[in-house]
Each structure stands twice: as C-alpha cells, then as structure tokens.
Amino acid sequence: MSKINSRENARDRVFARPWSEVRAFEFDDEVARVFDDMIGRSVPGYDLLLRLIALHGDVFAQPGSCIYDLGCSTGLASRILAQQTQGRAQVIAVDNSPAMIEQCRQRHAGLDIDWRCADILDTVIEDASLVVLNLTLQFIRPEQRLALLQGIYRGLRPGGALVLTEKIRHDDPALQQRMTELYQAFKKTQGYSDLEISQKRSALERVLVPDTEAEHVERLREAGFQTVDECFRGLLFVSWLAVKS
C-alpha cells in the first residue's frame, strides 16, 4: 500500500489565542496552511480512514473511469487514491477554497490529478467508479444535500461506489453528551487546550451541521443507492459505503 503523506504543514494554533469575537469557521489561507495537522489531530483514526479510502480505490476503480474527491482540502485522499490506483482511473479533486487548491497544486505537483477550484454543487459527476465525500457533506446546506447525492448517483457507473464520511449527531441527548465529552477528551490527548476546543466549536456552529446516522442512510437510499453499509467509526465520525448496482 502507498505511503500516506506525512504531515507536511505547520502545527494548528488557529484557536490557541483568545479571540475577542469568534468568527465563523472558514477554509482560508490560515486554515489551509495547518490543515493536515488540524484534521489529523481532530478526527479519531484519520490516517486509518485514508488507508481505507485507498483500499476502496483498489476495489472499485474501473479502468478508464474517474474517481472524484469532493471537498479535497489539501489533497491527502486524492493523493493516496492516485498512488493506489496507478493511473487505472483519473482522479479529479474539487474544492471551492482557492487556498486549499493552491496547497494541492504545490504539494502534489508530480501526480496526475485534475485539481479543480470549484463548487461541488456545480460539479457534474461523469463516468465515475468511485466518489469520495470525506467530511465535506456536513458543510453543505442541509436542503442541498440530497440533490448533491442524486447527482453523484447519476454520475456513477454501475458497480460504482460513494464513500461518505461525516461527523454525526445523536438524537438521544444523553448519548450525544457522552460522545461529545469523549470527543473533547480525545482532542485534549491530541494537545488541544480547553480554549482551542471551545473556540473552534463556536466557530463551527452553523457552519458544520451534522445529521443523524438514520438521516444519512435514508438520504443515501433516497438518492438511489441500493446498498448502504457502515465501513468505519471513531467516536462521532462514521463512514458509509454506498454502492450503485
């Protein structure tokens, strides 16, 4: 298996100092520069998740097809997919943050990946055997999520798949509280302070809007996917493999 990109960029200190007013979270230059460290320390099992995405590339990439990485950020999943599939399929990586796409172009220059600075809601999925939505759907307005998944379904070849990873919420308040506490404890073990954790949480409110597991599964089925199976879980983070027959 290909080696995952080492954490090439700087330590995440975005929320380390007290902000007079916490602004809404943005995928801007400051975040793009430290993004690998931020996501690696914020998502339990992130490196394993990337390895599993690469395995999906192995299993699902059809010769001459396209693999889409929607909301690619700094391109870590795109890169491991391109390395794993070795030209069997064209990797197309899309993000609407110019700072993120700039990082991708600089850091993965030698790889044959089609980097696109575009809105995934305007991106037509064509001739795809695999689509990856890794922690991106949660940033799309809830009323636009179904249409996005329907477009992905339409653009997949028969036998093609979507890997969807999301931070989820639980309907049961006690369970949600327990999982949130566990997640905060995890972030502390990753070196984040109470201030960083609480400021980032405020910044993400109304920007990252999580759904329940039932909502995700129901929406994937409504979009057309015949098979929907959970394929990864770490605290509040869940992945599903949705296959088009």
Ligand SMILES: C[S@@+](CC[C@H](N)C(=O)[O-])C[C@H]1O[C@@H](n2cnc3c(N)ncnc32)[C@H](O)[C@@H]1O
């Ligand atoms: C949490 S990050 C995704 C992480 C990345 N997929 C990975 O595997 O490391 C979410 C990304 O989605 C992008 N994004 C959010 N809304 C978008 C949209 N409408 N179109 C394109 N990209 C979008 C953001 O700029 C950000 O880079």
